[in-house]
Amino acid sequence: MSENPQVKAILEHIETRERELADQAGQFQARIEELTRQLGELDAESENLRITRKTLLTLPLPSPDTGPERPNIPDHPAYQQILTALANTGRPMRARDLCQALDLPILPKNTEGIRCKPKRLVSRGILIEPEPGLFACPGA
Template sequence: MVSLIEELEARESAARGRVEELEAKIADLTSLLESEREVWSRLRIARETVAEVIADTSGLDSAEPTAGDAGPEMVAPQREPVEPDVRVVGAIMVPHWREGLTSDVLPDVYRDIVEVVADASGPMQAKQIVPRIGLPAVTGKIEGTRGKLKRLVQRGWLIEDQPGRFGPAHPVAGTKSANSGNDKGSSL
């Protein structure tokens, strides 16, 4: 008959073996997940870039008057409101900011970036934002995020008050400024 201590040691050893095996699987899956995220990110960026180029070139083609056009008859195309749940292929995925538009219309990673910047007490650098959106602070992720930050600046969601330092261009609906608690009835 096996003693109680020996039985507990055997069970502990078996549990430790299962934990080590699961940790090894998690490490493998984490590595695989990171490489697949990188592929996904590259494909998404490529698609967004192509959509921008198509939108820019199609907008230029339709907006340029021809020799026979008098000019005043040409009407600028009206932009349709962007719905957060609608994903249209070939459309600009990061819309230009306009009054009443919330960060809900942005793709997830862009929304995360805008929210992190909005929650910060001051302008942030890409290397500060990357870990806060759940990415490893490696050069590739920092540079990819910097590109997204620049796109958000171009589209009016963020400002770059100093080179490489990004802040919110507009208050984000539903969030409070980090300094909003300091305003005690200021008349300014």
């Protein structure tokens, strides 16, 4: 190194500045690496969205003849008679009213037998029970 104090001061200044620049370059390199990672994530998500769009556009439309699935009505004819009676009146009915509509004697065994059938239809989503013991067709 030079013995000249002015040259020595300039060389020290240059070394200090070189260290500062090296530190800044390291910081910039770290930021570049982080931004590159983030850009990769964005590119991957963009690609996933593109693939999803492409997949959705290639799905076939449902055929018009496939309507909503019909609820499973029990096989016993009494269920169909109850549904017919409710549809014909167009209003909610109680078990006693259903017995009358089905020409059954108003006896406790008949009303209880009739009451459990609409309850089963309610549990299957075929009928609704707007209030306890009152049965109706949906939409009625």
